[in-house]
Amino acid sequence: MGNALKIFLLVGVIIGSHLQATPWVRRDKPMYRGDRLDWCLNFGTGCGQPVVNEYCKTLGMTGSKYFTQDPNIGRTRLLTDAVCEDSYCDGFKYLYCRKLNETIVKPKYRGDRLDWCADFGSQCGKPAADLYCKKQGWTASYDYAQDPNIGRTRLINDAVCEDSYCDGFKYIKCK
Numbered sequence: 001m002g003n004a005l006k007i008f009l010l011v012g013v014i015i016g017s018h019l020q021a022t023p024w025v026r027r028d029k030p031m032y033r034g035d036r037l038d039w040c041l042n043f044g045t046g047c048g049q050p051v052v053n054e055y056c057k058t059l060g061m062t063g064s065k066y067f068t069q070d071p072n073i074g075r076t077r078l079l080t081d082a083v084c085e086d087s088y089c090d091g092f093k094y095l096y097c098r099k100l101n102e103t104i105v106k107p108k109y110r111g112d113r114l115d116w117c118a119d120f121g122s123q124c125g126k127p128a129a130d131l132y133c134k135k136q137g138w139t140a141s142y143d144y145a146q147d148p149n150i151g152r153t154r155l156i157n158d159a160v161c162e163d164s165y166c167d168g169f170k171y172i173k174c175k
Helices: 003-018 049-058 126-135
Strands: 024-028 035-037 040-042 045-047 067-070 091-098 102-105 117-119 122-124 141-147 168-174
Touching: 035 091, 040 049, 045 049, 049 091, 117 126, 122 126, 126 141, 126 168
Parallel strands: none
Antiparallel strands: 024 091, 040 045, 067 091, 102 168, 117 122, 141 168
8 A cells, every 4th residue: 555545544534533423425416437427327217316326335335315406417427327418417416325334433522532331330331332323323333342541531411521540432333
């Protein structure tokens, strides 16, 4: 792996660890093989939702119900590889795909590291991880690891643990 790629990935991990984890990926004016993505699977049929579902699958994600048509945009490409060359071809202004899962390293909640427990001394581990994932729009957690004695943490109920022995998560995997 080249040094530039390693640096890019490292920066992405650092930035990503400070952002909230969300299952949604927005694509503005989505492209397919160099052209704007067409609104339909076949000319005039299977339009809108079926295209979103199939397009998101090509990205390794699932479709969603969040998308908007962009009418009369000119040249578009269908997922069948057919090309619409007319001025009245329709595409998408945007669409959202849903990621299948995500790993959040050193998860934060409201600016602080997330505490290992959802309430002081109770609902620790899986219950706290599940609540965190649900607050981010996921269904549940499916893996996680404890990070002991990390100092200040914030519980999902908004309470703060200020002691040096506060535990958090090394990572949480949400689905």
